[in-house]
Amino acid sequence: MKRVTLKKNKQEKFKQGYLLLENDDIYQKDDINEGELFSVQSDTAEHLGTFYCGLQNRGFGWKVDPAYVTTLDTAYFVNLFEAAKSFRASLFNATDTNAFRLYNGEGDGLGGFTIDNYAGHILIQWYSKGIYQYKTAIVEAIKQVFDYESIFEKLRYDKNVSTHQITEEKVEFPIMILENNLNYMIDLTDGAMTGLFLDQRDVRKKLLKLNTKGNAFLNLFAYSGGFSVAAATNGYHTTNVDIAKRSIELMEQNFAINDIALEDQTFYTLDAFDALKYFARHLKTFDCIVIDPPSFSRTKKKVFSVKDNYHELIEAAVPLVNYNGYLILSTNASNIQLKQFKAMIEETLSPLCQYEIESVMGLPKDFKTTDKYKPSKYLKVITVKILPS
Helix, strand or coil, X not given: CEEEEECHHHHHXXXXXXXXXXXXXXXXXXXXXXXXXXXXXXXXCCXXXXXXXXXECCEEEEEEECCCCCCCCHHHHHHHHHHHHHHCHHHHCCCCCCEEEEEEHHHHCCCCEEEEEECCEEEEEECCHHHHCCHHHHHHHHHHHCCCCEEEEEECCCCCCCEEECCCCCCCCCEEEEECCEEEEECCCCCCCCCCCHHHHHHHHHHCCCCCCCCEEEEECCCCCHHHHHHHHCCCEEEEEECCCHHHHHHHHHHHHCCCCHHHEXXXXXXXXXXXXXXXXXXXXXXXXXXXCCCEEECCCCEEEXXXXXXXXXXXXXXXXXXXXXXXEEECCCCCCHHHHHHHHHHHHCCCCEEEEEEEECCCCCCCCCCCCHHHCCCEEEEEEEECC
């Protein structure tokens, strides 16, 4: 078996079971191709695990097993998927939700790909050419373990995120899925996204129960309006902001299939920062503002990153929140830990207002994580109540 030898100062984390081998961890290595299995070793030739080569970002490969493994066959993946299915038994038995994650990469035992279920239509997302070498075995295992209407794939390692149908059933998109007894339209073939971020299911559920004195709700970076549909169902009048014109069509579609009156919703095709300035000039305030930006974006006016610019969104939003109203602050930036995100929020808010942190949320159960790779816990959602001065 081919070998990778670790740098001395990188060995301890792999002795503790760390799952992702990064280029910076490597002292020397054999000539290893994408998809090949190899042994990760210490400088004394101690075997620290079998990995497969899958190049993504700074990563070189994911851990397969602590022992020596010479092949990844259908039986290997059947075992992974059976365990994943058992872990999600409550969701398979749910009557109010039929869209959720079936397999969450490293959280369920092997990193590099995920599998989602949209009302029986399965989507595999591949994050490297390395794991894609095992497509045949993985698809066969999916067919053995999960019931399905169709199977699609997105090649996340392709800059265009190309999408293909694997099975031959005829599917006409969009389809309608059910989540928390609400309906959302899904298109597995519409670019990089599908129409709904499944990892925010618990936040949408929270909005169904949120109680404030008024009923004005602002959704920045609204996309298809998932948060707004939940809030509107709870009696809020929503204001929705997204820089993409296409988002308004998606939002109107989702409001309509839930019998929510469009005249009670307002839509703006604007940059979020420009929208906040506009609302401030027009003295418009809200009882809840959701801020869930992309980790990184670039427009003609501005380059945005969570690390450098999220606090600016908070500073602009605070004056627009009515007393005893809420800021729901969310990020999926895996390079920022919860402790850092919380510290940034508190440092930003402290000179601006009185506040209390009402709740801290992460990923829902089906987005299984592992302490052996902390970036798997990428989603952080902090709800802040703005108090009277």
